[in-house]
Amino acid sequence: MALYVQKFGGTSVGSVERIKAVAEKVKGFRDQGHQVVVVVSAMSGETNRLIGMANEINDEPTPREMDMLVSTGEQVTISLLALALHKLGVAATSYTGSQVGILTDSAHTKARIQRIETEDMREDLNDGQVVVVAGFQGVDEEGNITTLGRGGSDTTGVALAAALGADECQIYTDVDGVYTTDPRVCSRAQRLDTITVEEMLELASLGSKVLQIRAVEFAGKYNVPLRVLSSFEDGPGTLIVADSDKDEDSMEEPLISGIAFTANEAKFTLLNTPDVPGVASRILGPIADANIEVDMIVQNVAPAGDYTDFTFTVAKGDYKKTLKILQEQVLPDLGEGEVKGDDNIAKVSLVGVGMRSHAGVASKMFRVLAEENINIRMVSTSEIKISVVIDEKHMELAVKALHKAFGLDKSDIERE
Ligand code: ADP
Ligand code: ASP
Ligand code: MG
Numbered sequence: 001m002a003l004y005v006q007k008f009g010g011t012s013v014g015s016v017e018r019i020k021a022v023a024e025k026v027k028g029f030r031d032q033g034h035q036v037v038v039v040v041s042a043m044s045g046e047t048n049r050l051i052g053m054a055n056e057i058n059d060e061p062t063p064r065e066m067d068m069l070v071s072t073g074e075q076v077t078i079s080l081l082a083l084a085l086h087k088l089g090v091a092a093t094s095y096t097g098s099q100v101g102i103l104t105d106s107a108h109t110k111a112r113i114q115r116i117e118t119e120d121m122r123e124d125l126n127d128g129q130v131v132v133v134a135g136f137q138g139v140d141e142e143g144n145i146t147t148l149g150r151g152g153s154d155t156t157g158v159a160l161a162a163a164l165g166a167d168e169c170q171i172y173t174d175v176d177g178v179y180t181t182d183p184r185v186c187s188r189a190q191r192l193d194t195i196t197v198e199e200m201l202e203l204a205s206l207g208s209k210v211l212q213i214r215a216v217e218f219a220g221k222y223n224v225p226l227r228v229l230s231s232f233e234d235g236p237g238t239l240i241v242a243d244s245d246k247d248e249d250s251m252e253e254p255l256i257s258g259i260a261f262t263a264n265e266a267k268f269t270l271l272n273t274p275d276v277p278g279v280a281s282r283i284l285g286p287i288a289d290a291n292i293e294v295d296m297i298v299q300n301v302a303p304a305g306d307y308t309d310f311t312f313t314v315a316k317g318d319y320k321k322t323l324k325i326l327q328e329q330v331l332p333d334l335g336e337g338e339v340k341g342d343d344n345i346a347k348v349s350l351v352g353v354g355m356r357s358h359a360g361v362a363s364k365m366f367r368v369l370a371e372e373n374i375n376i377r378m379v380s381t382s383e384i385k386i387s388v389v390i391d392e393k394h395m396e397l398a399v400k401a402l403h404k405a406f407g408l409d410k411s412d413i414e415r416e
Pocket of ligand 1 (some may be wrong): 008009010011012041151172173174175177178179180181182183184207208209210211258
C-alpha cells in the first residue's frame with residue numbers, strides 16, 4: 001500500500017465530465033488499496049475569469065482581496081470532486097487550504113508555505129477517506145486567505161507530499177510528461193523519461209509552465225519523488241530525478257535537455273548614461289524599491305570612456321510601472337540620458353547539464369539564429385543554460401530551429 005498525492009490541473013477538471021473521469025481514476029488507486037490525497041486546481045479559465053472581473057472593477061486591486069477572490073475557483077472543484085467520488089461509493093472529504101492547515105507568510109498573491117499540519121489528514125486517510133485539498137491557497141497567521149502564485153497548485157501538491165512523506169507526488173496535466181520543449185509550439189518535441197531537478201528548475205524559471213518553479217524547489221529540497229503524467233491517457237510520464245541519480249558518465253547524455261521560452265518580459269535601455277561608479281545602483285535601486293524584479297542586466301563598456309548604455313529586463317506586467325519610475329525618478333537623478341522601452345521581446349533558453357562539459361553551445365546557438373536572420377538583443381549564461389533575448393515575432397521560429405539543430409526533433413532521435 002502506497003500513499004500518493006495526486007494533483008489535477010485546470011484542464012483535467014475543466015468540465016463536469018472531466019471531474020467524473022478524475023474521480024474514476026482516483027477510485028482505481030483506492031481499489032488497489034492505496035491512500036490518496038488529491039489536490040485540484042480551479043476549472044480551466046476560471047482563475048483568469050475572476051482576475052478579469054476584478055480588473056474591470058478596479059485597475060489597482062489590493063492583493064488581499066485578489067486572494068480572497070481567486071481562491072474561490074479551487075473551492076468549487078474540491079467539492080465537485082468529493083461529490084463525484086461519493087457517487088462512486090468512495091469516501092472523501094474536501095478541504096480548503098486553510099481548513100487543511102497550509103500555513104503561509106502574508107505575501108498575498110505570492111505567499112510561501114511555512115508549515116503544514118498533517119494530523120487531521122492522516123486521521124482521514126487512516127479512516128479510508130480520500131482527502132481532497134484545494135490547490136494554490138493557504139492561510140496566514142492572521143487567518144487571511146493567501147495564494148501561492150499562478151500555477152501554485154503544483155506547489156500545494158509537492159508540499160503536501162513532502163509533509164506527509166508520500167511515496168510519490170503525481171502531477172496530472174494535459175500533456176503526458178515533460179517535453180524537450182512545449183509540444184504545443186513544436187510538434188517535434190518529445191517526452192523525456194527523466195529530467196534532473198536542476199534542469200527542471202531552470203526550465204520552470206525560464207518559462208516552461210508545466211511545473212511551477214516552487215514545486216520543483218520543494219521536490220529538490222525534501223527529496224519528493226515527483227512525476228508529471230497525463231490525466232487522459234496511461235503512460236509512464238516524466239520522473240523528476242535528483243541530480244546525483246543521473247549517470248554522469250553516460251555516453252548518451254544529451255548536450256541540451258530542453259528549450260524554454262517566454263514572451264512575458266519587457267526590456268529597457270538607458271542610453272548615454274554617465275559611466276561613473278554608482279550608476280547601476282541609481283538606476284536599479286528605485287526599481288527594486290517598487291518591488292519590481294529585474295531579470296537580465298547588460299551594461300556596455302563605454303566606447304569613449306564617459307558615457308555608456310544600460311539594458312535590463314522586467315516582467316511584462318511591470319512595463320508601465322518601470323517606465324514611469326525611469327522617466328520620473330531615474331533620468332532626473334542621472335541628469336542626462338534617454339530611455340527606450342520594448343515590450344515585444346521574447347527570451348529563448350537552452351537548458352542542459354550536458355552543457356557543463358561541452359564548449360561551443362553558445363556559438364552554435366548564435367549561428368543557428370543568424371541562419372534564420374534572427375537578431376540577438378541580449379545574452380545571459382549560467383553553468384547549465386544560455387538565454388537570448390530576441391524580437392517576440394521570431395520566438396516560435398527560433399525555438400523550432402534550435403530544437404532541430406541541437407538534435408532534439410522526434411524524427412532525429414528515432415533515426416539514431
Ligand atoms: P495544468 O493546468 O495542468 O497545471 P499547465 O497549463 O499549467 O497545466 O501546464 C501544462 C502545459 O505546459 C502544457 O499544456 C504545455 O503547453 C506547457 N508546457 C510548456 N513547456 C512544456 C514542456 N517542456 N513540456 C511539457 N509541457 C510544456
Ligand atoms: N488556478 C490557479 C492558476 O490558474 C492555480 C493553478 O492552476 O495551479 O494559476
Ligand atoms: Mg499549471
